[in-house]
Amino acid sequence: MRKVIIAANWKMNMTVAETASYIPTFLAETGDDTEVDVVLIPPFTSLPKASELIGEAYSLKLGAQNMSAQKSGAFTGEVSAAMLRELFVRYVLVGHSERRQLFGETDQTVNAKLHAAHEATLKPILCIGETLAERDGGQVEAVLMRQLREGLAGLDHKQIQETVIAYEPVWAIGTGRNATPAQAQEAHALIRSEIGQIAEPAVAERLRIQYGGSVKVSNAGELLGQPDIDGALVGGASLDPRDFAEIAKAAKAAKE
DSSP: OOEEEEEEESSSOOOOOHHHHHOOOOOHHHHHHOOOOEEOOOOOOGGHHHHHHTTOOOEEEEEEEOOOOOSSSSSTTTOOHHHHHHTOOOEEEEEEEHHHHOOOOOHHHHHHHHHHHTTTTOEEEEEEOHHHHHHHTOOHHHHHHHHHHHHTTTOOHHHHHTTTTEEEEEEGGGOOOOOOOHHHHHHHHHHHHHHHHHOOHHHHHHHHEEEEEEOOOOHHHHHSSSOOOOOEESSSGGSSHHHHHHHHHHHHHTTT
C-alpha cells in the first residue's frame, strides 16, 4: 500500500510572518496525523521559520521549490542540497513546469538535479506534464515518456522508487481547469507502466505518483480516489491553511 503524499507548493507567495501564522493554524486543523505524508514547500526565505515551527510535528515534512545540481561554488543566486539539508528539508521539487518554461530547464538539467538530490539523501519530486498544444496534438504519451526516461537516466532502482513523480498537465496549472479524474488516472497509469519498463514492475508498484493542476477542496476527493493517484501537489489552494487541511483530510478519506 503506497502512503499518500500531499504537498503544498506556495510558489513565490507567503512571507516569513505569513508562514509563522500558517503552520500553527494548519496543525490545529489536522493534529499530528501521520497516516498521510504532508509536505510544505515554501519559498527559500521562509524555510528557516518553517523548519523551526515544524519541529517535532511528525505529520509535517519540509520541502524546497528548487535546488542547484552543484555542491558549491560561484553560482550566484543558487542554493545547494547541503544548504537545504541544514534546514531539515526532506523533499525538493525538480523540473516544475514553471522552471522548465520560464527559466529554461531541460530534461538534462532536471536529471542532474535528481542525481544531486539523491546523493544528498533528499527525496526529489519530479514534475512532468504536457502543454495544451501537446495534448491536442496527441503527444501526451511521447512527452511523458521522454520526460521520464531522460529525467531518470542513470538512477538505480532504489533511487527511482524513492523519487515521487508529480504529473502536472501544464494546461491545468493555475488556470482553474483541471484534468478529469479519468484523464488524470489514465496518465498516472501510463506513468506507472513506463516506470515498470525503465526499472521493474515492483518498483513501479511502490513508487508514488501525485496529481497537480488546480487541485482544490471540491475536487480532491474524486481525484485522489483513483487507483494510481497517490497524492496531490497543490498550488493556489494550499495558500489557505484550512483549505489545505481539508485537502489532506480528503486524501486520507479517499484511501481508507
